[in-house]
Amino acid sequence: MRDTHVTMAHGGGGRAMKELIEAVFTSVFQPESSEDQARLMAAALQEPGARLAFTTDSFVVTPLEFPGGDIGKLAVCGTVNDLAVGGARPLWLSAAFIIEEGCEIALLRRIAATMAAEAQSAGVRIVTGDTKVVERGKGDGVFVTTSGIGVIPPGCDIGAAHIQPGDAVIVNGVLGDHGATILAARGDLALSTDIQSDCASLGALMQAALAAAPLHAARDCTRGGLASALNELATEAGVAVEIDEALLPLRPEVVGVCEILGLDPLYLANEGRLVLFCPGASAPAILEAMRSLPEGEGAVVIGQVKPGPAGQVSMRTRFGGARRVDMLVGEQLPRIC
Amino acid sequence: MRDTHVTMAHGGGGRAMKELIEAVFTSVFQPESSEDQARLMAAALQEPGARLAFTTDSFVVTPLEFPGGDIGKLAVCGTVNDLAVGGARPLWLSAAFIIEEGCEIALLRRIAATMAAEAQSAGVRIVTGDTKVVERGKGDGVFVTTSGIGVIPPGCDIGAAHIQPGDAVIVNGVLGDHGATILAARGDLALSTDIQSDCASLGALMQAALAAAPLHAARDCTRGGLASALNELATEAGVAVEIDEALLPLRPEVVGVCEILGLDPLYLANEGRLVLFCPGASAPAILEAMRSLPEGEGAVVIGQVKPGPAGQVSMRTRFGGARRVDMLVGEQLPRIC
Numbered sequence: 001m002r003d004t005h006v007t008m009a010h011g012g013g014g015r016a017m018k019e020l021i022e023a024v025f026t027s028v029f030q031p032e033s034s035e036d037q038a039r040l041m042a043a044a045l046q047e048p049g050a051r052l053a054f055t056t057d058s059f060v061v062t063p064l065e066f067p068g069g070d071i072g073k074l075a076v077c078g079t080v081n082d083l084a085v086g087g088a089r090p091l092w093l094s095a096a097f098i099i100e101e102g103c104e105i106a107l108l109r110r111i112a113a114t115m116a117a118e119a120q121s122a123g124v125r126i127v128t129g130d131t132k133v134v135e136r137g138k139g140d141g142v143f144v145t146t147s148g149i150g151v152i153p154p155g156c157d158i159g160a161a162h163i164q165p166g167d168a169v170i171v172n173g174v175l176g177d178h179g180a181t182i183l184a185a186r187g188d189l190a191l192s193t194d195i196q197s198d199c200a201s202l203g204a205l206m207q208a209a210l211a212a213a214p215l216h217a218a219r220d221c222t223r224g225g226l227a228s229a230l231n232e233l234a235t236e237a238g239v240a241v242e243i244d245e246a247l248l249p250l251r252p253e254v255v256g257v258c259e260i261l262g263l264d265p266l267y268l269a270n271e272g273r274l275v276l277f278c279p280g281a282s283a284p285a286i287l288e289a290m291r292s293l294p295e296g297e298g299a300v301v302i303g304q305v306k307p308g309p310a311g312q313v314s315m316r317t318r319f320g321g322a323r324r325v326d327m328l329v330g331e332q333l334p335r336i337c
Numbered sequence: 338m339r340d341t342h343v344t345m346a347h348g349g350g351g352r353a354m355k356e357l358i359e360a361v362f363t364s365v366f367q368p369e370s371s372e373d374q375a376r377l378m379a380a381a382l383q384e385p386g387a388r389l390a391f392t393t394d395s396f397v398v399t400p401l402e403f404p405g406g407d408i409g410k411l412a413v414c415g416t417v418n419d420l421a422v423g424g425a426r427p428l429w430l431s432a433a434f435i436i437e438e439g440c441e442i443a444l445l446r447r448i449a450a451t452m453a454a455e456a457q458s459a460g461v462r463i464v465t466g467d468t469k470v471v472e473r474g475k476g477d478g479v480f481v482t483t484s485g486i487g488v489i490p491p492g493c494d495i496g497a498a499h500i501q502p503g504d505a506v507i508v509n510g511v512l513g514d515h516g517a518t519i520l521a522a523r524g525d526l527a528l529s530t531d532i533q534s535d536c537a538s539l540g541a542l543m544q545a546a547l548a549a550a551p552l553h554a555a556r557d558c559t560r561g562g563l564a565s566a567l568n569e570l571a572t573e574a575g576v577a578v579e580i581d582e583a584l585l586p587l588r589p590e591v592v593g594v595c596e597i598l599g600l601d602p603l604y605l606a607n608e609g610r611l612v613l614f615c616p617g618a619s620a621p622a623i624l625e626a627m628r629s630l631p632e633g634e635g636a637v638v639i640g641q642v643k644p645g646p647a648g649q650v651s652m653r654t655r656f657g658g659a660r661r662v663d664m665l666v667g668e669q670l671p672r673i674c
Contacts (some may be wrong), residue, residue, distance in 0.1 A: 135427075
């Protein structure tokens with residue numbers, strides 16, 4: 001392929017499009033057939049009682065490349081994680097690209113390469129895809145939409161509805177690295193940090209936790225951060241959640257960035273962090289299982305579930321007080337994922 | 338919901354986003370749970386030998402609403418059709434929206450309503466979704482990405498590899514209505530026509546054809562039109578395809594628009610048209626089955642498969658000559674779907 005930049009012809013359905021797709025995407029993702037739909041079979045799907053998990057996310061992060069990842073890694077991890085936190089084993093992904101005219105083809109190649117590498121390490125295959133091209137000024141480089149299919153094995157049933165008073169609340173590592181990284185990478189704040197995005201696939205971590213001891217629910221803490229995930233879960237479960245400021249794993253650099261900018265790390269986005277609810281008795285075994293994997297090294301209990309008031313999330317501060325941790329109002333950081 | 342237009346806060350992961358999603362999308366699509374992944378079970382999936390079909394498409398059509406449909410109808414039909422032409426019964430869709438700041442919420446509501454209605458009539462459910470917001474000038478109203486899952490029943494195996502010399506080539510109706518409609522709807526050509534997009538879900542039509550007689554392959558004729566679909570299939574199958582100009586179903590208005598603009602209707606996009614390959618002996622039964630449904634009323638044989646030269650598509654003209662029908666070079670009409 002000799003073109004260096006995407007033109008409108010690359011979206012036209014003809015020869016140029018075919019070339020772009022073959023040179024940049026299918027040569028890297030290697031789908032099994034040239035049909036427009038992947039045809040898949042998995043023994044796991046046919047086990048009686050197995051359920052299929054299905055999820056989708058669009059990614060519009062800016063900048064497209066940042067320390068610790070790029071939009072492609074984000075798109076694979078994000079969709080893998082949405083499947084994983086529901087107890088599913090992620091199997092197959094689709095990838096759809098909306099490309100702005102003028103986008104550098106070398107950039108698309110780098111993104112496709114990251115996606116293929118991340119998919120391989122997460123044990124999933126990118127089996128089908130699509131490309132569209134929009135005129136200059138009608139998009140922003142490239143947007144990526146991934147959808148994912150996984151299998152929830154028979155007997156696995158986790159979710160907000162299972163959360164109980166007394167449950168331990170666990171996170172798998174320091175909070176806010178992704179949000180702080182994107183902030184710093186945008187450049188206009190003249191922040192210089194060594195923080196990298198936490199962007200990671202959490203399929204193996206969830207499987208390890210599920211195998212270790214009974215657990216009730218998990219959710220990835222992306223847009224809106226830990227605070228938003230806790231609020232959603234507390235509302236859906238009709239319970240209260242109390243976290244302890246002294247137990248929160250926070251990197252001093254992230255706290256620093258937040259102090260300068262007046263942000264709250266509880267609302268900073270993460271892309272490789274989840275919050276997990278389990279019976280108090282399960283916590284030691286689950287923590288041990290999580291800590292045995294690099295993406296769970298920093299796993300800690302940060303709080304517990306109370307009977308009520310339903311939907312309320314609060315934090316015991318370092319000074320012994322308590323403050324309400326509400327749902328994010330307004331926007332903290334646009335286009336974080 | 339009191340906002341009338343989308344702001345960046347609607348993409349922030351907090352309260353405003355939750356409101357937008359509930360008011361505009363989940364209240365209409367009614368997914369079964371508030372978890373971020375749909376959890377699905379279908380008896381059809383557990384039949385021994387059943388395969389899962391998985392596909393994705395982004396839609397960036399402009400204008401967003403046009404005679405005969407809108408971007409939402411297109412997104413449902415396009416993904417249903419990608420599943421259907423592979424022999425799958427479409428079951429579940431995901432829908433991801435990339436919304437430009439300033440987009441009218443009433444427009445989003447209309448799009449969601451069309452999607453829900455089309456999904457219902459096609460017999461599929463929209464089970465999971467996502468919304469992102471990008472700044473004004475970094476998107477174009479709204480882009481929609483749908484992914485779809487269907488089940489290919491045991492024993493059903495169609496695709497380009499099965500096409501044989503002697504096969505009849507069938508289309509299900511007049512060609513080019515969608516392309517001509519979008520052209521006219523863009524306004525700057527001052528064309529006034531009564532043509533409507535052919536946008537339609539073809540799941541029932543494919544099932545009827547499959548039940549009627551053995552068939553080898555089918556493909557929807559979208560971007561790049563009939564010519565591109567035939568070229569792809571001829572190349573993948575290693576055969577030649579010869580179509581007959583006198584047999585092509587063309588609406589005089591579409592021919593007129595093409596003549597004015599110097600376009601070729603063979604390359605105009607369709608969104609409710611497929612081309613189907615079957616043994617000559619199957620053709621009468623398949624035509625009869627297709628014609629019994631509104632979306633197949635205009636079904637006709639337009640040509641047949643020859644042993645070679647591999648990958649070559651040609652057309653016998655009305656004047657007894659022959660011309661090569663090549664893959665589209667360059668772009669004919671940007672952002673048609």
